[in-house]
Amino acid sequence: MDIHKIVIPTPYDIGDVNAFLVKGEALSLFDAGPKTKEAYEALKEGISAAGYNMNDIEQVVLTHHHPDHAGWGDAFPNAKILGHEYVDQFLRKSPEFLEYRNEFYRYHLKRNGIPEIFIEKYLENRKEMNYFGSNPLTHCLKEGDEVPGHPGMKVVYTPGHAQSHFIFHDEKTNSVIGGDLLLDSVASNPLIEPPIDLSYSRPKALLQYRDSLIKLRDLRVNKVYAGHGNDIDNVSELINLRLQRDYLRAKQVYELLNEPKTVIEITKSLYSTIYKTQLGLTLSKAIGYLDLLESKGMVTAQLVDDINVFSRT
Ligand SMILES: [Zn+2]
Incomplete structure (x- = not known):
């Protein structure tokens, strides 16, 4: 996979967040930092270091709706914005x-x-809500879809940390762009959020999260490009550790x-x-x-x- 990591500062305790620029048939940015000036500068610099400019980005693909990931969909005049339909609620903020x-x-x-x-x-x-972008999604993704412009890259729904959470599995290299599903140095928090059907029944986020970790483990990938911190190679080992720790x-x-x-x-x-x-x-x-x-x-x-x-x- 032709992938370029961009490290972006955030105003949150978690510290920096990662975005990934991937060149396939389309030029896509996976995640887009929080909507701060500092994050915008980091994105611009990272994209230019990879040999492109902001106008070249054709798609912004969001792993989930949290503001440290979904802020700068607005920064790219020629980009479509893709993600789970639930993300759209946080962009539109009706x-x-x-x-x-x-x-x-x-x-x-x-x-x-x-x-x-x-x-x-x-x-x-x-x-x-100020660190969220406000341009709505142009295209909703679903479990099992292929990411447009990236043949062989599949959308995998992995709720728990966020109700909108996707990872993107590149079958050719057997690696995933993992958002916040699995992080190397901290446990990812299954936050209480309203369900995607916008009813009043509470999703059991930790149980969903554990199922999503097992779903990732079953893919037996070589590498996770994580949303914060370093890329992860020892995927199953780390998943087992996280599962055990919570238990x-x-x-x-x-x-x-x-x-x-x-x-x-x-x-x-x-x-x-x-x-x-x-x-x-x-x-x-x-x-x-x-x-x-x-x-x-x-x-x-x-x-x-x-x-x-x-x-x-
Ligand atoms: Zn998150």
């Missing part, structure tokens, strides 16, 4: 969608025992359930110092571990005064 998204979080946070004051704070943080954390949560508890109580015990500043992340993790224990029949939830209370089975 008032109806934003309101639905708030309602979704309100409903689920309340059910999990989060006090009103935290809920509003959480929604405040979620509002941060161990889930067992710790099981230990905490010596008496029935709510999600917020578990989150506080697990992350006593950071849960207030990183509420979305820590809640997502706690909910994920409970989903995992529930799927193994080890815990069960009961609704008490409209709040989920978890106990051992």
Whole structure:
């Protein structure tokens, strides 16, 4: 694969994000950094180092909708923008969608025992839409599609970290452009997000994420071009490590359930110092571990005064 990595700064804790310029029948950029001036400069420089300019880019292909990846679809006057249809909601940001998204979080946070004051704070943080691009998708991709302009490169749906998440499998070189599915130095977080059908049922993000990791492992690829950090060669080994680590954390949560508890109580015990500043992340993790224990029949939830209370089975 004729691939060129571009490292882009972000304002987020994760640090730099990677975009990949791939020359096939079409010239495509996979992911496009956050919509900041610094990221724009890095993109421009990287594209010029590969011998092209911004007008040459024919397609921007997005691995998922998170703002550190989906910011600069707007930067390329001649490019189509491709991704999962869910991404489009975050590019268009219609008032109806934003309101639905708030309602979704309100409903689920309340059910999990989060006090009103935290809920509003959480929604405040979620509002941060400025690093997203605003040009809508020109083309929706689906599981099993071939990426236009790249014969032999297949779209693989891998939800969990994001509900819109795709990886792109180049069958000739047996490598994937992996977005945030598997990262070399940090575990990727299965965040709680509204489902792609925009209903009120909550996707079990950690369970989806584990299935997606197994889907990647089954491809037996030689290399993952990851969305952050280094390319990954020891793919199965790292996937096994990630799967095992989460299972161990889930067992710790099981230990905490010596008496029935709510999600917020578990989150506080697990992350006593950071849960207030990183509420979305820590809640997502706690909910994920409970989903995992529930799927193994080890815990069960009961609704008490409209709040989920978890106990051992
Ligand atoms: Zn992400």
